[in-house]
Amino acid sequence: KNMPTITILKKPGAEKINIEIDVNRWEKIADALGFYKKTFLKTLDKSIKESKSGRVRKIRSLSELRHS
Numbered sequence: 001k002n003m004p005t006i007t008i009l010k011k012p013g014a015e016k017i018n019i020e021i022d023v024n025r026w027e028k029i030a031d032a033l034g035f036y037k038k039t040f041l042k043t044l045d046k047s048i049k050e051s052k053s054g055r056v057r058k059i060r061s062l063s064e065l066r067h068s
Contacts, residue, residue, distance in 0.1 A: 007020040034040050
């Protein structure tokens with residue numbers, strides 16, 4: 001089976017990484033990450049509505065979301 005690939009590039013000493021995804025393989029990668037699952041899409045819709053209504057707050061880490 002042909003697995004989707006992601007190329008991650010990090011320069012020595014850099015604080016950031018660059019991610020390259022072959023545009024022709026994006027659908028397979030998105031599916032593998034669960035981007036097409038109904039639960040993910042519902043959560044995304046809810047998040048967009050909350051953001052538009054001003055219900056946002058800054059966080060330092062995704063782990064903070066588990067304790068809210």
